[in-house]
Amino acid sequence: MVGAIVHGLIHGADVNEILWRSWVCLVVFSIVGGVLGIIAESVIRESIQQRLKEELASRAQSSQAAGTT
Numbered sequence: 001m002v003g004a005i006v007h008g009l010i011h012g013a014d015v016n017e018i019l020w021r022s023w024v025c026l027v028v029f030s031i032v033g034g035v036l037g038i039i040a041e042s043v044i045r046e047s048i049q050q051r052l053k054e055e056l057a058s059r060a061q062s063s064q065a066a067g068t069t
Contacts, residue, residue, distance in 0.1 A: 001026045 004025040008018030 001029075 001022045004022035005018055008021060013021075
């Protein structure tokens with residue numbers, strides 16, 4: 001948003017145009033951030049689930065091996 005305001009001031013744009021562009025930039029930035037956050041959350045969640053499955057499988061194998069000896 002600050003970048004859009006500074007850009008408008010440097011180029012001598014109308015105040016209403018500067019505020020409109022900065023607001024649009026803020027909305028776009030929020031949407032992009034939300035989408036990236038959702039993607040990051042799903043990637044992290046999948047990674048944790050995979051790690052837990054591997055750990056549980058490893059524990060199950062070690063308990064089976066301990067039970068057979």
